[in-house]
Amino acid sequence: MLDALIGGLLLVLQWKAFSLMLVGMGLGFVIGLLPGIGGAATLALMLPFVFAMTPAEAFAFLLGMHSVAATTGDITSILFGVPGEALSAATVVDGHPMAKRGEAGRALGAALMSSLIGAVIGAAALAVSIPIVRPLVLTFGSPELFMISVMGIACITSLSGIGARAQIKGFAMGLLGLLLCTIGQERQSGGLRFDFGLIYLWEGLDLIPVLVGIFAIPEIIDLAARGTAIAGEKPAGQLGAGVWEGVKDSFRHFWLVMRCSAVGVFVGILPGAGGGVAQWMAYAHAVQSAKDAKDRERFGKGDVRGVLGPGAANNSKEGGDLIPTIAFGVPGSGAMAILLGAFMIMGLVPGPDMLTKHLAVTYSMVWTLVIANVIAVLLCFVFLNHLAKLTQIRGSLIIPFVLLLVFVGSYTSNSHIADLLVTLGFGALGYLMVRFGWPRAPLVLGFVLGKLVETYLFISMARYGFSWLTQPLVLVLIALTVLVIAYPFIQERRQGTTGRVYAD
Amino acid sequence: MRISAPSIFSFFLAVLAAFAIGSAWSWPFKTQLFPLVTAIPLLVLALVQLMLDLRGKAGPADGPAVDLALSSEVPETIARRRTLLTFAWMAGFIALVFLIGFPLAVPLFMFCYLMLQSAAGWWRSLALTAVAWGFFYGLFERLLRFPFGAGLVQTWLGL
Numbered sequence: 001m002l003d004a005l006i007g008g009l010l011l012v013l014q015w016k017a018f019s020l021m022l023v024g025m026g027l028g029f030v031i032g033l034l035p036g037i038g039g040a041a042t043l044a045l046m047l048p049f050v051f052a053m054t055p056a057e058a059f060a061f062l063l064g065m066h067s068v069a070a071t072t073g074d075i076t077s078i079l080f081g082v083p084g085e086a087l088s089a090a091t092v093v094d095g096h097p098m099a100k101r102g103e104a105g106r107a108l109g110a111a112l113m114s115s116l117i118g119a120v121i122g123a124a125a126l127a128v129s130i131p132i133v134r135p136l137v138l139t140f141g142s143p144e145l146f147m148i149s150v151m152g153i154a155c156i157t158s159l160s161g162i163g164a165r166a167q168i169k170g171f172a173m174g175l176l177g178l179l180l181c182t183i184g185q186e187r188q189s190g191g192l193r194f195d196f197g198l199i200y201l202w203e204g205l206d207l208i209p210v211l212v213g214i215f216a217i218p219e220i221i222d223l224a225a226r227g228t229a230i231a232g233e234k235p236a237g238q239l240g241a242g243v244w245e246g247v248k249d250s251f252r253h254f255w256l257v258m259r260c261s262a263v264g265v266f267v268g269i270l271p272g273a274g275g276g277v278a279q280w281m282a283y284a285h286a287v288q289s290a291k292d293a294k295d296r297e298r299f300g301k302g303d304v305r306g307v308l309g310p311g312a313a314n315n316s317k318e319g320g321d322l323i324p325t326i327a328f329g330v331p332g333s334g335a336m337a338i339l340l341g342a343f344m345i346m347g348l349v350p351g352p353d354m355l356t357k358h359l360a361v362t363y364s365m366v367w368t369l370v371i372a373n374v375i376a377v378l379l380c381f382v383f384l385n386h387l388a389k390l391t392q393i394r395g396s397l398i399i400p401f402v403l404l405l406v407f408v409g410s411y412t413s414n415s416h417i418a419d420l421l422v423t424l425g426f427g428a429l430g431y432l433m434v435r436f437g438w439p440r441a442p443l444v445l446g447f448v449l450g451k452l453v454e455t456y457l458f459i460s461m462a463r464y465g466f467s468w469l470t471q472p473l474v475l476v477l478i479a480l481t482v483l484v485i486a487y488p489f490i491q492e493r494r495q496g497t498t499g500r501v502y503a504d
Numbered sequence: 505m506r507i508s509a510p511s512i513f514s515f516f517l518a519v520l521a522a523f524a525i526g527s528a529w530s531w532p533f534k535t536q537l538f539p540l541v542t543a544i545p546l547l548v549l550a551l552v553q554l555m556l557d558l559r560g561k562a563g564p565a566d567g568p569a570v571d572l573a574l575s576s577e578v579p580e581t582i583a584r585r586r587t588l589l590t591f592a593w594m595a596g597f598i599a600l601v602f603l604i605g606f607p608l609a610v611p612l613f614m615f616c617y618l619m620l621q622s623a624a625g626w627w628r629s630l631a632l633t634a635v636a637w638g639f640f641y642g643l644f645e646r647l648l649r650f651p652f653g654a655g656l657v658q659t660w661l662g663l
Contacts, residue, residue: 165556176546179521179543186534186538224589226577399590400614404613408610411652417602421598424598
């Protein structure tokens with residue numbers, strides 16, 4: 001174990017892996033500031049670039065980028081009230097009022113420091129959990145893995161919106177993702193499905209054009225439709241001093257930061273529950289931690305605790321997210337679903353192999369989370385003023401650069417012109433989904449997990465017939481899946497309302 | 505009962521699922537199992553959603569998903585025009601790639617977009633095009649040595 005831990009560190013510190021991590025961090029740094037492009041979209045955009053890399057280099061590059069994007073996303077949330085990331089929305093609630101009050105520096109210092117602490121806690125949780133989940137994972141066969149995949153899709157659909165009605169859309173999208181995965185040659189019998197006589201479709205739809213189209217294009221369209229800078233018309237203002245005051249705040253409320261980090265790890269571990277949920281739960285916990293009603297009234301008006309909680313949870317959930325992704329192949333969020341694509345590209349199979357044969361690679365991910373966040377926070381403190389100015393650049397100047405990334409990235413997956421058409425087609429689908437309130441995450445998760453689900457189902461049926469449905473662990477997982485599906489309905493009945501829309 | 509854009513989207517999903525079921529019905533068992541297992545419930549859910557859309561029962565839970573929410577700051581007609589224009593630019597870029605290949609399409613698209621759409625002016629457009637092309641050339645052609653195929657025009661001319 002210790003050998004693997006040290007081996008993981010050495011993998012990250014190799015010059016090529018370290019350089020790629022710095023490149024990824026640079027991208028994540030900028031992307032985190034751009035609300036038009038989320039961290040998940042950036043992961044999808046960068047996926048084609050990992051083909052020529054070793055696993056340790058690829059994960060240093062991708063995780064370095066992703067973890068830093070979560071950190072810098074807080075900057076625009078605080079300065080302009082514009083979440084740099086969907087995961088940074090809760091930071092706006094108290095961070096932006098602080099900025100309007102002239103305490104932008106303090107809010108930024110608090111957000112960055114709590115993010116760093118959260119990232120370290122998340123990485124530690126990932127490292128510690130590996131020996132714990134290892135024996136558990138080794139007992140899981142195809143029937144259990146099939147049910148876990150189904151439960152993962154059920155989880156993410158149940159979080160697609162609040163209320164029974166939202167579940168319909170969530171599940172429909174999850175099923176559509178699974179159905180899209182059936183395009184091409186069926187792996188067990190070799191039969192062709194939905195190929196329309198096109199050789200291009202024999203191999204099925206490629207992950208990258210689908211992901212890039214669905215995630216990136218709707219956000220580009222929205223930026224173009226607004227016709228403003230990314231941060232809108234909001235003035236940059238003065239950051240002022242107080243950064244160190246914010247850093248001190250993280251230690252004044254150290255236990256709150258620790259508890260919110262734990263919330264982030266816990267939510268991250270739950271398949272399907274992403275950072276969007278973690279930050280709001282952490283914010284809710286920060287509010288609950290108020291001494292009395294009068295103390296509670298300060299939240300929403302610029303209380304630094306309202307910045308510390310979501311900041312810590314945002315980054316700690318990265319480590320938590322990786323636990324089910326690595327150990328079970330069930331992504332904890334949309335971004336992890338995309339990262340799962342990187343596993344496939346690298347020829348790695350998430351699950352027992354990652355905890356035995358490739359343990360050093362797994363630990364290199366832990367180290368990447370820690371090292372990337374430490375460097376990012378230090379750099380943030382140095383370049384804070386200049387970086388924030390990016391959001392003041394006209395959107396029309398940024399869009400062609402992003403389009404370039406979108407289409408070149410898609411093309412490099414297969415070197416086929418049809419990939420560009422698939423990207424555009426799925427971009428249009430993604431746009432319509434956003435427009436009509438259909439969640440994109442379940443579709444992506446269904447698409448990513450589709451082949452695994454079908455394979456596990458096939459092996460389970462071939463090995464056990466229908467008797468796999470009566471295995472004890474499978475029954476427990478079925479019960480949990482039913483609970484996950486039924487919970488929103490129970491909640492709606494209890495509240496006696498048709499449900500409230502998420503504050504997200 | 506009213507036909508709205510969301511109901512058309514739900515109808516499209518139902519048609520897609522029905523088509524998948526119809527296609528898979530005649531396939532061998534192993535090939536048809538998974539498509540049917542996914543398409544049949546998809547059809548049911550799409551039809552339920554279609555009914556809800558047609559009845560116009562849009563409760564709060566039927567609002568935006570936990571996802572990106574499109575901005576509503578710009579009037580609908582302007583937003584629609586800009587949306588279509590951006591899709592047209594993307595389609596144009598794909599057409600350019602098809603005709604002249606990536607290495608030429610990238611600088612041409614960048615310059616045209618910056619000049620015509622962004623109104624960035626000659627010097628700024630040239631400078632930003634150079635930056636984009638430098639990134640493209642440096643990363644893909646020099647560092648990764650990625651083989652970009654020739655366009656239709658180069659193939660015709662035998663270049």
